[in-house]
Amino acid sequence: MAATLSLSNVSRVFGDTRAVDQVTLDIAPGQFVGVIGRSGAGKSTMLRLINRLIDPSEGSISFDGSEITTLKGKSLRAWRRDCAMIFQQFNLVDRLDVLTNVLIGRLAEHGFLSSMAMRFTDAERTMALQALDRLDLVPQALQRAGTLSGGQQQRVAIAKALVQQPKIMLADEPIASLDPANATLVMDGLKQINTEDGLTVLVNLHTLDTARAYCDRIIAMRAGRVFFDGTAAQLTDDVVRDIYGTEGLRDFNEAVTSTQRIAVPA
């Protein structure tokens, strides 16, 4: 398959825990894949393996037929650029302005001197601005990233991912630290990129509803293994109970739980 991301028998061991355990997956181009699972199931680890922020203990990952796990130096950095990563905590540089943060997505193309001097070409700047524009952030372009709200910061992170001109977009719980309104903006942004640009998107999610609403395909992990792999429709209540286990489920007072907040005009 062209431009398919394949994991075969990938494992990653931390001390005694097998964080990711013999995972085999094929992800076709253009899919919007959601990964769900309990805390500690290995979702983050899997994404980090793909981006090569950590190395697998065994197994192989390949993209478009070429092996990823053995990349080094410049070609490793090129791969990281090709599969952009978005983090739960945004991982922006608070003290740099939004524009520079987005331009960090271009660093892989830069040599030593130009990057040390923080010099970017006008074409790159334009590209960064266009990306920001898609996410409605041009007015904030010169503000320091640390002064933005969480939702804005996450959108900056997406813009940064966009200027990497990636082939795959990985997102590790991108909305976990956002309020519902911002979460919607961010998920919509990802969906838009997926449909408009045809980018493959692989996103870890904590909230089932969100996964159901956005994803073409849902993968559930449990204790490092892939436990379910199918469409939202196939994800029945029984399956969910298996994924999350039943212990600790609490029945909430409905009145309180519905945090459909009264809209707070900003």
Added chain:
Amino acid sequence: MAATLSLSNVSRVFGDTRAVDQVTLDIAPGQFVGVIGRSGAGKSTMLRLINRLIDPSEGSISFDGSEITTLKGKSLRAWRRDCAMIFQQFNLVDRLDVLTNVLIGRLAEHGFLSSMAMRFTDAERTMALQALDRLDLVPQALQRAGTLSGGQQQRVAIAKALVQQPKIMLADEPIASLDPANATLVMDGLKQINTEDGLTVLVNLHTLDTARAYCDRIIAMRAGRVFFDGTAAQLTDDVVRDIYGTEGLRDFNEAVTSTQRIAVPA
């Protein structure tokens, strides 16, 4: 009226904003009153005026017939003890243990030396433990407050309020930073105190549903003024629209907004 809290024509001005504007209210003993309103409507300011954390610009507040606004020194502190305050962010001392945090509620009774040395009597300790017991927190009594979950912290704050042996309990959005399960526990706790001890409870709320579910009487504020004052039943949709205004209301993607998170077994 005996032990009634009366505000008459109370205003508070910050620079140009009239945060609280000519509010006149009578709150009878034993009522469970919810205060709702948009952000910036003056809810917090009103509670802080009653507890005298800030002083009114004009108007008078009286309790049981005696004037509150002119209190000073020792009698002001006694009044603060009489009307216990619970904050959205709990305002506990993270680095002290739960028991000491609760005992802070007794400080108004203490002289300089005994309070500097953190010496409390056995009777006070027992009292604190009893209060903690009511809120199911005895096992955590010696833990540091900072290590507790949000819901537990808010319950510690309630226990602290209880040992003050207050006549009124003020709560400023006590559940805004809690998840639904904990929010239920905290609201239930307040309700219990209200019914069992007959304490007057005045609570600011952001979520309409919660106000409807718990409060005998709902007061809505808008731009510093009391805009509605009645029972939950009287609070029709039209009234709500008036309170919150329609501008800026955003319709969220339902799937995302419903943050009924999958219960994550800890």
Added chain:
Amino acid sequence: MTATADFNDISPDDSVSALSKFEADFAEQRRRSRLAWAIGTVLFILAFAFTSWIGDFFKVTQVTMPDGSREWRWIIPAGIPRLGEYIEKTIPTLRWDTLGADFANWFWRWKIWMELLFETILIAFMATVFGVIGGFLLSFPASRNLSPNAWVLWITRRYLEIARTVPELVWALIFVFCFSVGPMAGVLAIGLHAAGALGKLYSEVNENIDMRPLEGVKAAGGTWFDQIRYGAVPQVLPNIISYTLLRFEINVRASSIIGYVGAGGLGQEFRTAMSFQEYTDLSALFVIIFVTVMIIDYGSEKLRHRIIHLEENRP
């Protein structure tokens, strides 16, 4: 590189205003940052030029060459080969076969030095105690967020500033006059300076605390003192302990030099060794102080980590 196809299809119509506004902002920001940079550079160069002129940094003068001839030279390169001279003098001759005796000869005054070292540490201890008491008590009225009123704030701040602005050595000179030679003058001098320095550090910590717990105490009817004791002190305590341990280390160094003007401790020995040209004594003293400071450094770091660790693991 082109600004690529991926983005070309985005119609810019609706965002023209935002983009052009950005262009204007960006140009403005660039202009301003260039200006600020230029001004900053010019000021820095001026300061550098002025101070290097005053400080003889680029001085060219006649120096005596090793062979006794006289040449005009820029003194820095001329002097660099001679940097080792003084150090060389202080290095004792240690031969392998007479190592024991050589060592004994090097540390010939070790009994007195140990006594003085002990005195030095005690001076540092006392000075730290005084400094911490003074600094701690004054740091609260000297914090903007905690001070009961503006007057108290002003007075305590000025007091702390003066205490720390005047160098320890100057205090020592003054106190030696007032209390005569001996460790007491040293304790007072270092203590006073430490109170000033710690008071400032502590009050900075105080200014960064979370005010909500204090409000919680206030709302429960606590006095100002209660708010400080229950709301502020527990928050700042770990920082205070760690600053205090750091200060102790600094004070050990300070008290090893303050004896130079007669305020007790090892500094006295330093001075005598210098003036009697007992060069190897200097290196021996250096070794003693270095080892001591290392041990204290290490110990206080362990202690600090333990405190932080205890903090984290409290049940």
Added chain:
Amino acid sequence: AEGWKDDYQVLKFGILSSENEKDRLMRNEPLRGYLEETLGVEVEIFTAGNYDGVIQALSANQIEIARLGSSAYAAAFTATDGGVVPTLTTQKMDGTTGYYSIVVSRCDSGIKNLEDAKGKVHAFADPDSTSGYAVPYFNMVTREGFKPEDYFGTVTFSGSHEAGVTGVVNGTFDTAATYQNNAVDGIFQRMEEKGMIEPGQVCTIWESPEITSGPWTFRKNLPEALIEDVTAAIEEFPTADLEGYKLYSSWTVEDPNPDTGFVRVNAERYNWIVDMRAWIKEQRRSGS
């Protein structure tokens, strides 16, 4: 004698204030100006509060000339293995060129000499003081033939000359070591003048040999002619430029016995001080 000026186009001086001039502050600018004019070379003057740096600079050929106190001279002499020569020292109006270490007691205490002081409480000034400690200690051992620690009942440091004298007046100490320039000018005499103590209470019971005021000291490895020319120029300073000299020596009208100029000295006059330092160093080594 123009020869040395080719090699020494810049002359560097190091200046210290010496012990018996404690309340004088040198103003060196007039001297510098005068020397430049007279010698026709550049003159640079560096000041220091303590002799360690100046001695290092002398022995490292960094400065040519230093104005030192007597004990600093002795230190320099030792540090350079005799590589320095003294040429001039300061002379006061009454012709004296030095000062004396003395031991004082209360006149009414019955202690009239060192024999009487045996077993009593004696205070030296402070361990850094030449006249308040080193000189009396050295002389007591080498001339008077006793060790102060054993001879007196108690030996302490008072901290300063003034404190020693005050202690004697108050009875805290029976005897104290201090200094005087001559019988009418010294620490206790000055304290009497300023009203700090009643006149006539303090008597001198012992006096050391003259401690010659510190010399102008030259590196020995300088050209002879240079040493001679500079010495001559300094010697003439008071006559050639009286105003400048007065400023230099902080001359005041009230001073009954001001500095009036310089006289030639040779190394011999300081030999005993060099010996004294060697002896004290020796004592330190053997005493521990």
Added chain:
Amino acid sequence: MNITQDQIAKARDRVPLAFQAPLQVRVRRYALWVCFTGLFCWCLYDFNISPARIWEGLGRFGTVASFMFPPYIWTSWAEFSEILNGLGETLAIAFLGTVLGAVFAFPLSFLGAKNINRLNWLRLSTRRGYDVIRAFETLILALIFIRAFGLGPLAGILAIAVSEIGTFAKLFSEAIENTSNKPVEGVKASGGSRLQQIRYGIAPQVNPVIMSILLYNFESNVRSGTILGIVGAGGIGFLLSDRIAAYKWGEAWSIIFLIIAMVYVIDWLSGIVRQRLIGKTDLAK
């Protein structure tokens, strides 16, 4: 709500530790206090700190302090220029000492930071190196430089610079270690090289910290710079110690006031620089 003895007993049964710390803790607490007080009192005794002595000293301090008023004013330019020159030298020593120290310390500090230099032996030996430098007394350093470069402020500048290398390298590397790894990971995930990670992820985080360390130490070097004059390494220190030695308290106080004023001005200026470069925001994170 009245509490009966009965209730207390019951509560005590349930949570005994709420009423009394465990024996071990109490013993440790008392032992600590006893040690501390013991040591303290012993010091008081050993250092001969008695009320009488304090009283007497305070009396003298009063006399000394009384010379503050009226402040001594230098009347002739010859005298005053000497003081000004001393102050200028002190300032030069502090400024150049700080700048030179920082220039050399900056690259060294990266070698000592755990999150940059992963070679343990190199990192630890670099850190010991900082310690050795810091252990040199500034006065000794001054003497070393006097031998090499002669008397005057240059020796002072270099003495301060060298001792600052040790201090700065230590502080900078701690600042580097205290940075958050998240931005670094963000840069890494975008394909940034190690140097780019440092430049974009770490540098923006440490720059303000380094800046404030620099400004703070500049100020404190003005103070250390005052003492160097005593050995002839330039600066105001000699002038001051000479005045004190000659009991010219009036003049000494005026010099002290000038030093204070100078530190104030520096403090004020560095406040402005800090504001401009770092912004009002969170310095102490």
